[in-house]
Amino acid sequence: MSKFWSSAVKRSDPYVPGEQITNANMIKLNTNENPYPPSPLVFDAIKNEADQSLRLYPSPTVDTLRKEIADLYELEKEHVFIGNGSDEVLAFSFMAFFEPGQAIRYPDISYSFYPVYAKLFDIPVEEIPLQDDFTLDPKDYYHSEGGVIFPNPNAPTSLYLDLTAIEDILRNNKDKVVIVDEAYVDFAEESAVDLLKKYDNLLIIQTMSKSRALAGLRLGFALGSPELIEGLVRIKDSFNSYTIDRLAIVGGVAAIKDKAYFTETKNKVIATRNWVTKELENLGFTVLPSQTNFLFVTHPEKDAALLYERLKENHVLIRYFDKSRIENFIRITIGTDEEMKRFFQVLNKIG
Numbered sequence: 001m002s003k004f005w006s007s008a009v010k011r012s013d014p015y016v017p018g019e020q021i022t023n024a025n026m027i028k029l030n031t032n033e034n035p036y037p038p039s040p041l042v043f044d045a046i047k048n049e050a051d052q053s054l055r056l057y058p059s060p061t062v063d064t065l066r067k068e069i070a071d072l073y074e075l076e077k078e079h080v081f082i083g084n085g086s087d088e089v090l091a092f093s094f095m096a097f098f099e100p101g102q103a104i105r106y107p108d109i110s111y112s113f114y115p116v117y118a119k120l121f122d123i124p125v126e127e128i129p130l131q132d133d134f135t136l137d138p139k140d141y142y143h144s145e146g147g148v149i150f151p152n153p154n155a156p157t158s159l160y161l162d163l164t165a166i167e168d169i170l171r172n173n174k175d176k177v178v179i180v181d182e183a184y185v186d187f188a189e190e191s192a193v194d195l196l197k198k199y200d201n202l203l204i205i206q207t208m209s210k211s212r213a214l215a216g217l218r219l220g221f222a223l224g225s226p227e228l229i230e231g232l233v234r235i236k237d238s239f240n241s242y243t244i245d246r247l248a249i250v251g252g253v254a255a256i257k258d259k260a261y262f263t264e265t266k267n268k269v270i271a272t273r274n275w276v277t278k279e280l281e282n283l284g285f286t287v288l289p290s291q292t293n294f295l296f297v298t299h300p301e302k303d304a305a306l307l308y309e310r311l312k313e314n315h316v317l318i319r320y321f322d323k324s325r326i327e328n329f330i331r332i333t334i335g336t337d338e339e340m341k342r343f344f345q346v347l348n349k350i351g
């Protein structure tokens with residue numbers, strides 16, 4: 001603690017991201033990155049843009065990318081907000097739609113950035129326990145005081161909540177914003193985007209970090225009514241007019257345009273996820289039915305923390321959360337088939 005710190009800094013409890021290891025020998029299955037490269041069109045677009053135009057500020061409204069994303073979802077650009085990664089969109093959303101002193105609700109097992117924002121912005125929280133099977137009961141979210149946020153599919157459980165349940169939550173929070181964090185939705189059944197037509201309290205947040213393999217470019221976006229989008233723009237323009245740089249704008253547009261590459265790599269990840277699930281079940285693991293690019297698993301006879309350590313010693317990095325209710329689970333990002341074969345070799349070796 002420093003006497004020079006503001007009360008916001010003093011109460012903050014910053015997020016600790018998964019390790020970014022530079023060791024090329026390490027198989028990295030710990031932060032849900034895509035194992036495939038971005039679309040080749042992304043590289044072309046960035047190379048073309050890397051010229052003397054970098055002298056000039058980028059577009060503060062990012063209309064080209066907003067239009068591209070709007071077209072993808074049959075919306076207008078007024079329904080789209082772009083951020084520097086969806087973490088930034090989440091931070092702006094907490095500020096724009098949640099009120100200090102009014103408790104928001106999210107699941108007890110969920111994305112660990114939510115409590116960080118809540119603390120920073122002085123928003124009280126009600127962490128609602130998921131049911132014993134880690135599913136979410138919509139009734140627990142009715143009539144929240146300050147709003148609701150949850151990922152769908154949830155992280156780190158990998159479980160998908162169907163749209164009737166989401167609609168139920170929206171209907172019972174008419175005057176509060178319900179944020180659905182769809183970081184992994186491209187690997188799942190369907191997005192809640194169609195519900196935007198019926199519910200002006202819905203904000204959907206997605207990222208280009210996972211399904212579009214652009215974690216390093218930092219692009220996330222929100223979909224919502226023009227009124228909600230304007231709220232986000234007002235917050236952004238109170239911090240920084242230019243959150244998205246020129247290279248990211250053209251790279252993002254190219255990634256959305258290349259639908260064939262997106263579908264191909266997404267389907268490859270899903271196919272790998274399905275065989276890895278079966279293989280882990282054959283080894284006696286319980287695998288939650290994943291609709292994401294990762295698996296959340298436990299084993300009746302194996303200690304999860306030890307498994308994490310032993311895998312790491314053998315150059316396979318996964319994620320372990322030392323947190324009650326999930327202390328005997330590990331989270332495994334889906335890699336390429338080759339990486340997952342190597343993962344199983346190591347798993348068999350360490351027993």
Ligand SMILES: *Cc1c(COP(=O)(O)O)cnc(C)c1O
Binds near residue numbers: 085087209215
């Ligand atoms: C990865 C992730 C994000 C953040 O992604 P960005 O890289 O900041 O776009 C947000 N929410 C959840 C649940 C995630 O897993």
